[in-house]
Amino acid sequence: MADEKETKGEKKYKYSILIPTYNERLNIAIIVYLVFKHLRDVDFEIIVVDDGSPDGTQEIVKQLQQLYGEDRILLRARAKKLGLGTAYIHGLKHASGDFVVIMDADLSHHPKYLPSFIKKQLETNASIVTGTRYVKGGGVHGWNLMRKLTSRGANVLAQTLLWPGVSDLTGSFRLYKKSVLEDVISSCVSKGYVFQMEMIVRATRKGYHIEEVPITFVDRVFGTSKLGGSEIVEYLKGLVYLLLTT
Amino acid sequence: MKHIVKILSLLVAISAFWIGLLQAAIVPRSHTWLLPIYFVVSLGCYGLLMVGIGLMQFPTCPQEAILLQKDITEAKDFFKHKGVDVGSG
Numbered sequence: 001m002a003d004e005k006e007t008k009g010e011k012k013y014k015y016s017i018l019i020p021t022y023n024e025r026l027n028i029a030i031i032v033y034l035v036f037k038h039l040r041d042v043d044f045e046i047i048v049v050d051d052g053s054p055d056g057t058q059e060i061v062k063q064l065q066q067l068y069g070e071d072r073i074l075l076r077a078r079a080k081k082l083g084l085g086t087a088y089i090h091g092l093k094h095a096s097g098d099f100v101v102i103m104d105a106d107l108s109h110h111p112k113y114l115p116s117f118i119k120k121q122l123e124t125n126a127s128i129v130t131g132t133r134y135v136k137g138g139g140v141h142g143w144n145l146m147r148k149l150t151s152r153g154a155n156v157l158a159q160t161l162l163w164p165g166v167s168d169l170t171g172s173f174r175l176y177k178k179s180v181l182e183d184v185i186s187s188c189v190s191k192g193y194v195f196q197m198e199m200i201v202r203a204t205r206k207g208y209h210i211e212e213v214p215i216t217f218v219d220r221v222f223g224t225s226k227l228g229g230s231e232i233v234e235y236l237k238g239l240v241y242l243l244l245t246t
Numbered sequence: 247m248k249h250i251v252k253i254l255s256l257l258v259a260i261s262a263f264w265i266g267l268l269q270a271a272i273v274p275r276s277h278t279w280l281l282p283i284y285f286v287v288s289l290g291c292y293g294l295l296m297v298g299i300g301l302m303q304f305p306t307c308p309q310e311a312i313l314l315q316k317d318i319t320e321a322k323d324f325f326k327h328k329g330v331d332v333g334s335g
Contacts, residue, residue, distance in 0.1 A: 029332045033321040063330045107314065134300075139307035152300040156293055162249065205249065216307040218314050244250050 015044040015118065016097030016178070020087035023055045024105040031103075032064050032073065034111040042118065047074045049091045051081040085195050088185060092178075101175045108217050109173040116213045117175040127180040127208040130166055130200060131173035131215035138214030154235060158197070161243050165204040166212060172196045173215055180208055194238030201246050260285075 017035060021028055032046060048061050061075045076094050078087070088102060101117065103109040109131070117129045133140050134155065143151070158169050170193045176184075184206070190198045203210060267278045325332050 026332050030321040139305035141307050141311045148304050152297050156296045216310045218311050246249050
């Protein structure tokens, strides 16, 4: 087995791509297609953690399994919507890769960046490679001025208070060494996007080597995303929590 | 060390420096009393400046939306040929 993994003296790694889904019937198929398109020479598996979607997401995934193979696409569903953190933990249990990539299922994260995550990690031996929308080469499409202002204000506040060591705190397109993800996730308790912030801040505090790659983010092709007063309050609460407990 | 401890230590150090200035009276006391206000205001201005600069330089990628639509069409065609019914979202 060892000689199969080594080509020209280089070790070949396996990547587990973890995608939590809820009502992403069309998007999950497109994502799977794009992952296979952009990771041709890579050993990977896609783990779909679906929370009992009523729109037939799981049926589509089963068809994709027929097409691509059940060893390449794993469906590890749950009965109902149970939250992102637990979805990652659940998916992690079934991951057989050396690395775990987490990404969103709504096409805001494009699989074409997967090779750059992998390359960055191999070059730097980083424990975590996180995608950032806020640097040159990255970017966001689909945000109006108000949304950009909120995002920028939130980011400056978080940088001032937390000194997080990354430019994009709430991003959820990341590659982790499997053991690092297991370690960090066990100490996180927040929900939603505060959870993503908590993950990266705790990883920084623990001294893990974190690198960034630019990514572009196209907001919600199908469906709607919301940012209202309650999200802002939740964010501020999350900041204070992280300020005091990390 | 917890992050909050670092921040509090920094604040304590700054406060000690300020009290030291008050006692030593190298700078006239009336000015020294106002220093914390200057500090907070400067911090606020710096924050606003960073927000403004960031907003002006905010990277956008309109071409990505077009590329994504192309990818979606490509994927849908692929699945139609393979008999996978993805329906419409």
